[in-house]
Amino acid sequence: MTTQAQQAMLEKVKNEVGFIAALDQSGGSTPKALKAYGIGEEQFSSDEEMFGLVHAMRTRIITSPVFIGDRVLGAILFENTLERDIEGKNSAVFLWENKRIVPFLKVDKGLEADADGVQLMKPIPELDGLLDKANAQNVFGTKMRSVIKTANVEGITALVKQQFDLAKQIIAKGLVPIIEPEVDIHSNSKAQAEALLQAEILKHLNILGTEQLVMLKLTIPDIPNFYQPLITHPNVIKVVALSGGYKRELANQKLSENKGMIASFSRALSEGLYADMSDGEFNGALETAIDGIYAASAT
Template sequence: MASVNQAMLDKMRNQGGFIAALDQSGGSTPKALKLYGVDESAYANDAEMFDMVHAMRSRIVSSPAFSGERVIGAILFENTLEREFNGKPAATYLWQDKQVVPFLKVDKGLADEQNGVQLMKPMPELDALLAKANAQNVFGTKMRSVIKAANGVGIEEVVAQQFAVGKQIIAAGLVPIIEPEVDINIADKAAAETLLKASILKHLDSLDDSQLVMLKLTIPSHANFYAELIAHPRVVRVVALSGGYSREVANQKLAENKGMIASFSRALTEGLSAQQSDADFDSTLDATIESIYQASIA
């Protein structure tokens, strides 16, 4: 079995900070661009759209505010992995120039809802994608499912699928971020989280010493509910998604959960705009990064 990068693993395990989620894919890109002040009329096709979102990401990662002191990792979309930041391959630039650990989003989106959950669509080309990630010195991966009800059958299916694919990723020498998102708007959120924690613990206990994972979870309804997962020897880190909360609310909720750090996407880019001067952009991003960093080390 291939081995993980030890320097990246040490940073991910031990350093205070958070993970920037820069992995908006085809479906979520138009919304991300619109929030950034780029209307759909500004691009004619997917290629132009991806060029524009790459320009946004480049501006974020090359900002002096964005560095490995507070941002310990960044999740990239596959399209970004094939591109450059400041003349270097994206993942290489993140690690060499910024000391930010690179991750790659590997899922192909969500299947239709069944048993109160959305499983991941099949990933027939995963091995090729993992080989590409390894060639670019990527540390880990991320894949997302969604839980929309406290349905024990569905939740077990989500976790079983995540861990099955996770083992394939571990065998390739990468650390998977397992992300079974609980929808923040469901009435039985706390009950769903109880079922989810029990299922994750069962699957974690079936891993051997060499099999390490990370978890990306919705901020729980009850503070410190995931303490057992954070303390588990197979878990490198537990990170939180913002899940539709505003940055202010997400930060406030996150700060109540000791040992859980942020992995925000929309909450990270909130307030940034294509129309800002570099000075305004950098100061807005700096304040954002500082607020998320403080919530992550609370």
């Protein structure tokens, strides 16, 4: 990517109002996403067919006339999407050149089993190669997810360290990492986990160099505006919120109570979109979703 394009993307994410669409369901979550869209597992018999169907779903969203860069700042893609085209262009290139939407790439390979109240990321042995591919295809940043189940100090400390260790590797390749330590919305110690998480993130942010910029993707906190110290930190470009299983209406309501935090919704964005809709129905339902998520992100 040229320095000019990267700077334009950085200015957009940093300064414009909008949200980031999470279109990065991977192998494990793709059947669930397709089922919600109205395509059951009986309609595909291989991974290749499954990924073809989910790419068609994502293409329908991305090419919709209502999915545009004045409200959608960015979109997170799965690696398989990066290898496919939209209207004859590489997917990430299409997003930026045709829609003025900043492309991000999901780089994690899924989660380890529960230990110390968290699920760390599985190893990403080919990360450097994946980052080179992202750079070659106009991608601005990355996203990687781990999960916190309980307010366990040792677990949260290890999880945040893993995220920042990988973030530094990503920054060294010229990309902006979205660090996603999700706190499970069903955790019986959610507020305590969020307090531990924020303190640990601040420790790591405070030792970054001035040019080492990150984004954070966090569960909407129990206490409104709890993450203001992260939102205003000089090393943080943006703090985005995951919907975490909340229905869109509730996710929007909770998000709107958090000044400066914007959405990066997946299920809440595609809620109510179905494969058998006419284009008019589909675009109308998507516009309703975008309008609500945009309004909640603009607070």
